[in-house]
Amino acid sequence: MLHRWDVTTAEARDIQNRLAPLVVKEGAPHDVRFVAAADISVRRDEPLARGAVVVLSYPEMEVIEQSVIEAEPRFPYVPGLLSFREAPILLRAFEQLRRRPDLLLVDGQGYAHPRRFGIACHLGLLLDLPAVGCAKSRLCGQHVHPGEAAGSRAPLLDGDEVIGSVLRTRDGTAPVYVSVGHRVGLEEAVEWVLRCCRGHRLPEPSRAAHMAAGGRRQ
DNA sequence: GCGACAG
DNA sequence: ATCTTGTCGC
Numbered sequence: 001m002l003h004r005w006d007v008t009t010a011e012a013r014d015i016q017n018r019l020a021p022l023v024v025k026e027g028a029p030h031d032v033r034f035v036a037a038a039d040i041s042v043r044r045d046e047p048l049a050r051g052a053v054v055v056l057s058y059p060e061m062e063v064i065e066q067s068v069i070e071a072e073p074r075f076p077y078v079p080g081l082l083s084f085r086e087a088p089i090l091l092r093a094f095e096q097l098r099r100r101p102d103l104l105l106v107d108g109q110g111y112a113h114p115r116r117f118g119i120a121c122h123l124g125l126l127l128d129l130p131a132v133g134c135a136k137s138r139l140c141g142q143h144v145h146p147g148e149a150a151g152s153r154a155p156l157l158d159g160d161e162v163i164g165s166v167l168r169t170r171d172g173t174a175p176v177y178v179s180v181g182h183r184v185g186l187e188e189a190v191e192w193v194l195r196c197c198r199g200h201r202l203p204e205p206s207r208a209a210h211m212a213a214g215g216r217r218q
Numbered sequence: 219g220c221g222a223c224a225g
Numbered sequence: 226a227t228c229t230t231g232t233c234g235c
Contacts, residue, residue, distance in 0.1 A: 039225090040225075040226085041225095041226070041227085042225085042226060042227075043226085043227065043228095044226090044227050044228065045227095049226095077224090077225060077226075078223095079222080079223040079224070079225090080223075080224080082224055082225055085225075086225070107224085107225075108224045108225065109224050112224090113224080114223095118224070119224075119225085133224085135224050135225085136224080136225090137223095137224065137225090138222095138223090138224080139222095139223065139224045140222085140223080140224090177224080215226080215227095216226095216227080216228095224226100225226050225227105
């Protein structure tokens, strides 16, 4: 392990600043046969959260394997520090996985983060897997509205820097926020999200992980 | 000081 | 994230 998880919010930010330079912001996963997604659900009045990692075949997009685990969150939800709440649980779910995926989709930001180290970067780096961040809403950055047609996109900007892509994955629905996680370039990340969306707003692996974690429909 | 703020 | 009913549209 590169660092501890029982840290203060100040220590968590230090860790993010230290690890951010290690993220590989380019690359194209090749010979992709298995795409995984990870998600967590915490229900009100329940002490345990449920984390799930689901592996789907590509391009069939059929569930091949899933790992579900229950654990008590040890860190509060703090914007910008999501991985310190969710990653320890998701990493345990990954340990139970038989098959190592070729690509990981994460429900949250990657590079599109105040310190350029969202949960997709964190998981991708610790697991040394190609990873993509695909969030349902914005954490930071500015953008114009992407075109209305599926496939339309607008750059997510922090000043002059492009930190992600605001991507319309389906006509008539809100766009998703795609950013680099690890070892996958932004354009490739957008392409993989589109390839995994089968008529829904979110990629199939993300939907499967959300369901496996016990989350409600979108 | 004020507003914003992944899940 | 979660809580919650009905409702609109393919």
